[in-house]
Amino acid sequence: MKSTVERLSPTRVRINVEVPFDELKPDFDRAYRKIAQQVRIPGFRPGKAPARILEARLGRGVVLDEVVNAAIPAKYSEAVTSADEVNPIGRPDIEVTEIADGDHLAFTAEVDVRPEISLPDLDGITVTVDDVEVDEAAVKEELDNLRGRFGTLSGVERPAGDDDFVLLDLSATVDGEPVEEASTSGFSYQVGQGGLIDGLDEAVRGLSAGESATFTSQLVAGEFAGKDAEITAAVTAVKERELPEADDEFAQLASEFDTLDELTDDLRTRLGQVRRMEQVTQARDKVLEALVDATDVPLPESVVTAEVESRVHDAVHAFDHDDDRFTQFLDAQGKSREEFDADVRTEAERNVKTRLVLDALAEQEQVSVNDQELTERIIYQAQQYQMPPEEFVRRIQEAGQLGAVYSDVRRSKALIAAVAAATVTDESGGPVDLSDLIGSADESDESDESDAEQADAEQVDTEGASEADAAAVETAEESADADQTADDAAGTDGAGATEAEAPVQPEGGRAASDA
The missing domain is CATH 3.30.70.1050 (Trigger factor ribosome-binding domain)
Structure with a gap:
């Protein structure tokens, strides 16, 4: 040949x-x-x-x-x-x-x-991250959160206010037609928490048991996604939460400590650990951004197009792939379809560029991935999708995505190498040593779990954890969410990998006949 x-x-x-x-x-x-x-x-x-x-x-x-x-x-x-x-x-x-x-x-x-890419010197990258500060207000907030776990709810005969819990019966109609998926009864909701239905807090705030309010809000999912609905919220009960006193007795109830001072000191220590994890996240995000910005990368058009199509598909999927309904939803958000498409194109180009830069960095640093690292990533992603690891492996193999998972791990390790080589300082001007938290690209214990989750796993015995431990873990998981956002920016979601990482399968199905 x-x-x-x-x-x-x-x-x-x-x-x-x-x-x-x-x-x-x-x-x-x-x-x-x-x-x-x-x-x-x-x-x-x-x-x-x-x-x-x-x-x-x-x-x-x-x-x-x-x-x-x-x-x-x-x-x-x-x-x-x-x-x-x-x-x-x-x-x-x-x-x-x-x-x-x-x-x-x-x-x-x-x-x-893959284009030829000339990377900047890693030791020339300098980023600044926040200082590690744990103020007393943050410690008090953590203590109050812990007290809330032991709080009790009692019914009150008064209008609902912020932080009260209300039992709601919800119903919705669109153009007079009931929306079954937007209706429920006996739903417990904390006033002021937001994030459920736009306008719900304003509607129920000030209502007593037996009263109701109707307001207009836009549905974001289901058959009527993007359309205005008339929503009725009926309050059937108002309850307030009573917190236990913050004293030595509470410390003994909620933790392994004998005094409130000991419990408070432990919460302060744990918050300091979380702040350090946040430094890792910041450093990783900023180093990645600086590295990508400093690198000239010609973009393969077919890969960018595949990324755009994947993002548009995911966006329209929630509207049963009805482009008209999706466009109506965008109009209600004050954005045109042209603006949406332009934004998706920009995001796709950035993601493709990021992946190519990390791949080039992995080649330069000669990053390898061993079986243990690949297995750890697969197990973690299986947990994210709430699937048995064996089933997850079967599915990604059928989809030809095992190579994409390998690429994800390799990119993560390459990014660790970049952070380790870069100069990281805090707002006070002092150097920040992250080596004890991020490890190195050569270590075999890298997994997709965020650094925040790893550090707390070392500090907390999750099987016998006290309620104080659980509160600290919960705070760390919030940091982990931010960590995962950085992974997404780097394109490190194996299950969602685009054709750029998919195994190459030539399409020669009708080649001879076409000739």
Whole structure:
């Protein structure tokens, strides 16, 4: 087989391949066996008809189609493997250019490839993160949260105010038509917490048991997503939460400590740990941003397009892929479809650029991923999707995404190397040493769990944790959410990986016939 590579642009190549028919003999043998099993020819048992009889009965073209369609993917992969510095990151566009029967097969494959990227010196990157500060107000808030876990609710005969709990019966209509999925009864809600239905807090604040209010709000999901609904909230009970006194007796009830001072000191220590985790998150985000901003990266158009299409698909999916309803929703948010598409394009380009930079960094730092690291990432993602690890592995294998998970881990380790090499200072101007928290890209204990979760796992025995421990863990998990946001910005969600990380599968299905 002969192959040559033409560079069409910094991100795209054309591979020209010519395969002698002598190399296709195994493919012809397989084609004859396959066709023989599929046709019935009088006088021959299934699968036993000779090649010349099959060609006489079906025509040479049928055999050639089967041979070419089966051979092209393998020959394409062979050509890519033999080519120097060609790293495909998308599906190839394959065209059969010549079938000289008995002599050779020729085809071309155009495919996007990883561009050559010149990275800045990592030790030249300087970022500033917040100081580690734990003020007494934060400690008091944590103590109050812990007291809230032991609080009791009691009914009151007065209008509901902020922080009160109300039992609600909710119903909704759109143009007079009831919306079943937006209706519920006996729903417990804390006034002032927000995040449920826009306008709900204003509607129930000041209502007593037995009173109701109707207000207009926009539905964000379901059949009527994006439409205004008339929502009625009926209060059936108002309850206030009574907190236990913050004293030594409470400390003994809620923790392993004997005094309130000991409990408070422990909460202060744990908050300091959380603030350090927040420094890690900040440093990682800022180093990544600085690294990407300082790097010139030509973007493969097909990869960007795939990213855009994936994001648009996910956005419209909530509206049952009804573009008109989605456009109405955007209009209600004060954004046009054109503005949405432009924003998605910008985000897609940034994400693709980030992934390419991290991949180039991983190559430069010679980052590798071992079996333990890959297994840890798979187990963590399976937990995120609330699936057994075995089922999660089966699904990502069927979807061809195992390689994407590997890439995720590799990028995470590359980013750790960048943070370790960068200069990180706090707002006070002092150097920040994060080595005890982020480890290094060479360590084998890296997992997708955020640094906040890892640190608390070392400090807390979650099986026998006290309520004080649980409160600290909960705070750390909030930091972990921010940590996950950084992963998302780096494109490190294996289950959502785009075609850039998907295994390359040439689409040669109708190549011979098209030729």
